[in-house]
Amino acid sequence: MNIRYAKPIDKDQVVSVWNYCFEDGEDFVKYYFENVYDENNTIIIEENDEVLSALQLNKYTIDLRDNKYDVSYVVGVSSKPEVRGLGYMKHLMTYTLEELYKNGEIVSLLMAIDYRLYKRYGFDHCYDQIQYNLRTDELLGFRLSSKLRKATFEDAETLSRIYTKAMESLNGYAVRDEAYFNRFIKEVSSESGYIYIDEENNSYIAYYIQGDTFFVRELIYNNISSLKSMLGYIYNHNTQCKKTVINAPVDDKIKLIIANLKTCEIKLIPFMAGRVINFEKYIESLNSCNIDTQKINNESIKIKVIDKYINQNNSVFKISVCDNKIKIQRVEEDCDIELDINSITQLAFSYLNTDEIFMLNEIDESSLINTQKELLNALFEKRINYIDELV
Structure with a gap:
């Protein structure tokens, strides 16, 4: 067993292990490994030139207690089926934590499929979202107050400005610059999604149309008027999408302005784990x-x-x-x-x-x-x- 950082020659094998473990579409996998993946941030276990386990340490900056921290976001923790249950993950995580400490990192992030796998390594639940599930026609009372336009790469600065303003009341969020939003536009597009901007109302929406469901990945707004207008935009899809799902911060205001909460299911969704390094x-x-x-x-x-x-x-x-x-x-x-x-x-x-x-x-x-x-x-x-x- 050899644990090391990946080399360019390992990429195809890392992609293969990823594809076996995760049910991501071909376009998203292509986006990820062309735009996010970096062998210098990838740790693998290999034997006889075969990659058996891997993870990535994607780099972000988060704002925690109004303090900026450069963090490694642990993603893509994966192993081939023939080595599962043999302790490879323990070796991989132990090596990774030692590397993060040696490299001077203070905190780290990880999105866990199963928290039981990672609590033993010191990662624990630190982020929630709420999810609204409702009939699209329940948004009948909201009206679009201005014209939206589809976001392009030229809108990266505008998206960053809207997002940064909305995050002022929140904690632990990722700091997003123009480069981030250029990548974000590609990410959403890779999953056949859309991003629309309401610059007049200082808001944007990132969403996917999944069959008869309007799924909102992000709805970022800076006042109630912009929120109401965006809900009107969603309602305008009511003949196309019978159901709407919206993911949002736990202090989101939709629950305060929707007409009938009895017909809206609201779930608390565990989202992200953190760790002090x-x-x-x-x-x-x-x-x-x-x-x-x-x-x-x-x-x-x-x-x-x-x-x-x-x-x-x-x-x-x-x-x-x-x-x-x-x-x-x-x-x-x-x-x-x-x-x-x-x-x-x-x-x-x-x-x-x-x-x-x-x-x-x-x-x-x-x-x-x-x-x-x-x-x-x-x-x-x-x-x-x-x-x-x-x-």
């Missing part, structure tokens, strides 16, 4: 966030971190605030609280707050003094997360 660097990075350190100045807490796959995270860390600066150091002392890397991750990604983590881990918070609890609450603040990156 370097706990020490993560805490240090909080100095760049907008944290009010006045209330917690001169306070400290000792946290024992349990991480089965990144040994450098296994330590008792003393976190303190001195002169309004957050500091962290390894200490050989008894801890005030013990948390595994999964709990640390859900706190760091602002998915859960300290009360929820205490409850889930059956921690008696009376063991902490009030100022220590205030320190934890300041460091780990719950927010509304959103991300929609598929690869």
